[in-house]
Amino acid sequence: MTSETVQRRATGAGRLSTQDWTTRALQLLVDEGVGAVKVARLCRELGVTKGSFYWHFHDLEALKKAVADRWCAETRVALSEMASLGDLPPLERIRIMATQLVDDRSWSVERALRDWARSDEQVAATIADSEQHVFGLVQDALEQLGHDSRSARMRAGLLTYAGIGFAHGQQSLPKPTLEDIDDLVNFLSSEIEARRP
Amino acid sequence: MTSETVQRRATGAGRLSTQDWTTRALQLLVDEGVGAVKVARLCRELGVTKGSFYWHFHDLEALKKAVADRWCAETRVALSEMASLGDLPPLERIRIMATQLVDDRSWSVERALRDWARSDEQVAATIADSEQHVFGLVQDALEQLGHDSRSARMRAGLLTYAGIGFAHGQQSLPKPTLEDIDDLVNFLSSEIEARRP
DNA sequence: ACCTGAACACCGTTCAAGT
DNA sequence: ACCTGAACACCGTTCAAGT
Numbered sequence: 001m002t003s004e005t006v007q008r009r010a011t012g013a014g015r016l017s018t019q020d021w022t023t024r025a026l027q028l029l030v031d032e033g034v035g036a037v038k039v040a041r042l043c044r045e046l047g048v049t050k051g052s053f054y055w056h057f058h059d060l061e062a063l064k065k066a067v068a069d070r071w072c073a074e075t076r077v078a079l080s081e082m083a084s085l086g087d088l089p090p091l092e093r094i095r096i097m098a099t100q101l102v103d104d105r106s107w108s109v110e111r112a113l114r115d116w117a118r119s120d121e122q123v124a125a126t127i128a129d130s131e132q133h134v135f136g137l138v139q140d141a142l143e144q145l146g147h148d149s150r151s152a153r154m155r156a157g158l159l160t161y162a163g164i165g166f167a168h169g170q171q172s173l174p175k176p177t178l179e180d181i182d183d184l185v186n187f188l189s190s191e192i193e194a195r196r197p
Numbered sequence: 198m199t200s201e202t203v204q205r206r207a208t209g210a211g212r213l214s215t216q217d218w219t220t221r222a223l224q225l226l227v228d229e230g231v232g233a234v235k236v237a238r239l240c241r242e243l244g245v246t247k248g249s250f251y252w253h254f255h256d257l258e259a260l261k262k263a264v265a266d267r268w269c270a271e272t273r274v275a276l277s278e279m280a281s282l283g284d285l286p287p288l289e290r291i292r293i294m295a296t297q298l299v300d301d302r303s304w305s306v307e308r309a310l311r312d313w314a315r316s317d318e319q320v321a322a323t324i325a326d327s328e329q330h331v332f333g334l335v336q337d338a339l340e341q342l343g344h345d346s347r348s349a350r351m352r353a354g355l356l357t358y359a360g361i362g363f364a365h366g367q368q369s370l371p372k373p374t375l376e377d378i379d380d381l382v383n384f385l386s387s388e389i390e391a392r393r394p
Numbered sequence: 395a396c397c398t399g400a401a402c403a404c405c406g407t408t409c410a411a412g413t
Numbered sequence: 414a415c416c417t418g419a420a421c422a423c424c425g426t427t428c429a430a431g432t
Contacts, residue, residue, distance in 0.1 A: 165362030
């Protein structure tokens with residue numbers, strides 16, 4: 001591999017920035033999973049000794065936090081784009097979110113980060129944030145469609161959890177078609193169901 | 198900690214069986230996550246040297262497979278119990294499954310195993326199995342309630358994915374109450390939604 | 395400010411040798 | 414059959430010393 005040197009050159013004068021470390025770490029995370037993000041490995045690929053790493057970060061945990069923060073920032077941009085759909089009719093917003101949820105997004109990053117979250121408070125908080133954000137958007141749309149808060153909460157939760165589940169499920173279940181999504185959106189926004197006492 | 202010795206005594210004559218290793222490994226997996234399942238740690242807790250471990254297993258991977266196989270067997274029992282609800286009315290079956298999905302089941306085990314599945318074919322196959330099983334049960338129940346297969350598939354998928362998502366979500370989203378589950382079951386089994394052409 | 399070099403504790407794996 | 418003991422490579426962390 002000679003690409004390491006290229007990577008360093010691209011940075012600037014041969015000294016590394018925090019960005020260089022997080023970029024490489026995110027790459028490893030997505031490509032090979034949490035287990036591949038190691039100090040020794042990073043140093044080898046970036047062509048420096050471990051002492052360099054420990055000048056930039058206090059420990060591995062700190063590097064992870066930096067990576068998570070970066071992903072968090074990028075995610076927030078994507079989410080705010082979702083929010084800027086505010087003028088569209090609610091039904092359309094839900095359809096767009098449902099499509100996006102199923103689409104080939106960066107699920108691999110989210111999955112990896114979610115694994116990570118189980119052993120890292122910081123990452124967990126970041127993920128919880130974006131979860132609640134999506135949930136809130138769906139809930140609002142449903143309430144604007146005339147659902148009371150109880151109904152909106154239940155349906156928004158169902159969709160949000162399903163989205164998370166879709167990211168984590170093995171591909172054994174049938175992947176929803178566009179028709180399925182149409183059905184799903186109509187279903188989620190349909191009239192209050194007959195209450196059976 | 199003196200419980201290690203107790204653990205060994207409980208086994209029998211002081212020599213360890215494969216069961217002893219997998220039991221302790223599962224415990225560590227659930228309590229402290231994938232990262233805690235290490236050869237050195239296990240040996241320390243079981244009061245043997247590493248050589249003992251490597252007599253029982255070829256490597257860490259083999260231990261993992263053994264743990265997964267055990268969990269797989271236990272899961273299959275739970276699933277077949279679900280299937281034996283066949284005589285109950287479909288609506289009741291769905292309610293039971295939904296409750297079970299949300300209940301404090303061994304989510305920690307499932308989550309850990311699912312992480313594991315990403316790097317282990319065997320574990321992945323096991324999990325795919327149980328996913329499809331649950332999906333099938335829900336779908337059948339919905340069809341017996343008079344839904345056509347398209348509608349049943351969509352709704353069953355929604356619930357199954359939501360169940361998976363619930364296991365993986367950070368606890369930031371509102372945990373469904375029993376009332377919510379009632380609503381949810383009624384919602385899922387409600388009349389075909391108004392089609393908008 | 396940014397990095398090297400060497401050191402230490404810890405983990406995974408192997409293997410000859412013990413009972 | 415089941416385990417010990419010692420060895421080796423590898424990783425995380427620290428720190429004095431270099432530029």
